[in-house]
Amino acid sequence: MKKEDLKSLVTQVYEELLxxxxxxxxxxxxxxxxxxxxxxxxxxxxxxQEIDSIEHAKLAxxxxxxxxxxxSISSYKETNGKFAELTQLxxxxxxxxxxxxxxxxxxxxxxxxxxxxxCTEVSRANSIISKLTNQIQELEKTTNLDPLTKVFNRRAxxxxxxxxxxxxxLYHELHLLILDIDDFKSxxxxxxxxxxDKVLILIANTLKKVLRDGDKIFRYGGEEFIIILNRxxxxxxxxxxxxxxxxxxxxxxxxxxxxxHVTASIGATKxxxxxxxxxxxxxxxxxxxxxKRNGKNQLxxxxx
Numbered sequence: 001m002k003k004e005d006l007k008s009l010v011t012q013v014y015e016e017l018l019x020x021x022x023x024x025x026x027x028x029x030x031x032x033x034x035x036x037x038x039x040x041x042x043x044x045x046x047x048x049q050e051i052d053s054i055e056h057a058k059l060a061x062x063x064x065x066x067x068x069x070x071x072s073i074s075s076y077k078e079t080n081g082k083f084a085e086l087t088q089l090x091x092x093x094x095x096x097x098x099x100x101x102x103x104x105x106x107x108x109x110x111x112x113x114x115x116x117x118x119c120t121e122v123s124r125a126n127s128i129i130s131k132l133t134n135q136i137q138e139l140e141k142t143t144n145l146d147p148l149t150k151v152f153n154r155r156a157x158x159x160x161x162x163x164x165x166x167x168x169x170l171y172h173e174l175h176l177l178i179l180d181i182d183d184f185k186s187x188x189x190x191x192x193x194x195x196x197d198k199v200l201i202l203i204a205n206t207l208k209k210v211l212r213d214g215d216k217i218f219r220y221g222g223e224e225f226i227i228i229l230n231r232x233x234x235x236x237x238x239x240x241x242x243x244x245x246x247x248x249x250x251x252x253x254x255x256x257x258x259x260x261h262v263t264a265s266i267g268a269t270k271x272x273x274x275x276x277x278x279x280x281x282x283x284x285x286x287x288x289x290x291x292k293r294n295g296k297n298q299l300x301x302x303x304x
Contacts, residue, residue, distance in 0.1 A: 013039045146219040148197055149204035157218040157226055161277035174271040175237040177227040178284045179203070179244070182263045182296040184223035195255045196223075199262055202253050210244055226281070234270060234301075241266045241299045249297060263297035270303060 144156035216228035267288025287302040
């Protein structure tokens with residue numbers, strides 16, 4: 001990795017960390033430590049020869065900031081709710097005193113001050129909530145990472161395939177795989193969506209370990225992932241796909257004392273000169289359909 005690339009990453013970490021701290025009224029040391037730990041882990045796993053891995057790391061830092069902003073919103077919403085409850089309580093107390101025959105002007109004045117303070121705090125909290133919400137919406141529009149699995153998202157896939165297909169002719173083989181978790185709905189129905197999320201994370205982490213740094217992983221939607229394999233033969237592509245299927249089949253996730261066993265089906269195809277993103281994905285999807293129809297937990301291919 002070049003010296004300038006390293007400086008760029010360090011600057012990115014520094015700026016994002018300062019932004020994170022500035023957005024919170026009471027920054028927590030543990031959150032800062034966690035942020036730095038995640039940043040170090042991300043940098044450690046950057047492939048020096050892959051410039052887009054650097055961009056991936058920068059996006060990961062943005063994603064970490066988004067998590068903290070989400071957490072801040074939850075915190076302020078809770079504070080806002082408590083202030084609203086206190087405001088109602090004081091309003092009722094003031095009404096009771098003012099309607100009473102006992103005249104306590106000093107207490108009433110004090111309650112009026114508290115009431116004013118509460119209203120100011122509620123207004124401030126609402127302003128912060130609105131600001132953080134807008135920032136998160138902006139991050140959602142610009143980030144290329146799936147927040148759950150930490151792989152590239154569908155937006156990044158669209159950009160990547162458009163760039164590939166614009167070249168018309170490639171001087172190396174490119175294979176596109178669609179992986180779909182078999183019977184994923186039953187996992188959500190039986191164990192809940194939290195368990196389903198853990199399965200998705202398990203699959204994403206498995207793909208990261210099995211594939212090379214130069215390969216691309218995208219969460220296509222729901223329980224589907226798209227994998228791009230560059231500069232390999234069709235035979236090698238099949239070996240990699242079958243290895244992924246075998247590893248997923250051999251692993252189990254323990255969730256609340258339950259052993260969750262899942263399998264995956266894969267449809268694969270190869271880029272053909274003149275392909276568009278749509279027909280490239282459509283061929284892989286057609287192959288995936290064959291894998292599902294033939295019994296799942298297997299690979300099927302479609303060349304043209």
